[in-house]
Amino acid sequence: MGMERPPTGHDVELAAQAAAGDRRAYGELVRRHGSAVRGLLRRMGADSATADDLAQDAFMTGFEQVAEFRGEGTFGAWIKKIAARLYLKKVKREARLIFSDTVEPVEDVMVRDASKDAASRIDLDEALKSLSRGERLCVSLCYGADWSHAEAAEALNIPIGTVKSHVKRGLDKLRAKLARPEEGARREAHG
């Protein structure tokens, strides 16, 4: 008895099959986007256990609502949006959504691998730790989940100006953090 081959096709096709009740097609979407969703939740500030629980919940919710996904955007963006909303709901429920400038320690959960892109990921994950919770949330939502400032403001229930200022400060910090290795390399090259 041979192993069944995983479903193939574009995400939109798989989503349509999943909407018709094909769990294997949806399983393939989970395989394709699971890590991205788990990574986003960690980057938003969730600890690893919470991130994984919420990622699973997001995919379960996604399966229930997959008929609503029409392929206007990418499936990845759609499922990330669901996951981000679940995380925001959780932090709001726990009254942990405080927009202060305090930088909270976040568990180092990203996996370091030897691939070419690993360095930039590690850089980003390290750099995100220097952001306050509000900055981290706003930057992750706008750049990790492709939300507009207005969408983030609405979801976070804060003025859009506050979102913009959090994003700006967050970007400044990230730029400074991420620029350092480049500067170091440049200095080494010239020295």
Add this chain to the structure above:
Amino acid sequence: MAEPDFEAQLSRMFAEPPSFPDAALFNAEVAAKLDRGWAMRRMFIAVAGGAAGLVAAFQLLSTRFSNEVAQLSKNGSHTLENEISASVAKFNAVLTTPSSAEAVWLAAGLAVVALAFFVTRAVEDF
């Protein structure tokens, strides 16, 4: 670095999914949850369909429906017109029986819908 360049770079960095050594386990857990949810849904549909069917059967038996059907067949030698008018009269009689005729038809309708839904899902599933 210029702002748009940096923002584009940041978007690219966010777009690179991290690799997790337990990705297969995560996928398996989601699949198991989906299977559990599906099994529960099927069980619920089966129970609801069965319950609705039982209610419908009970209601049908408790009415004079079978008597009315027998009466209709006895009148088979009547003219078509008579038969139709008799059928309509009998049908109305069933509907207006004191033993909550609405409930009979409601339950029967629900049973048919539930059964059809269950069959559809079962066919899709297997």
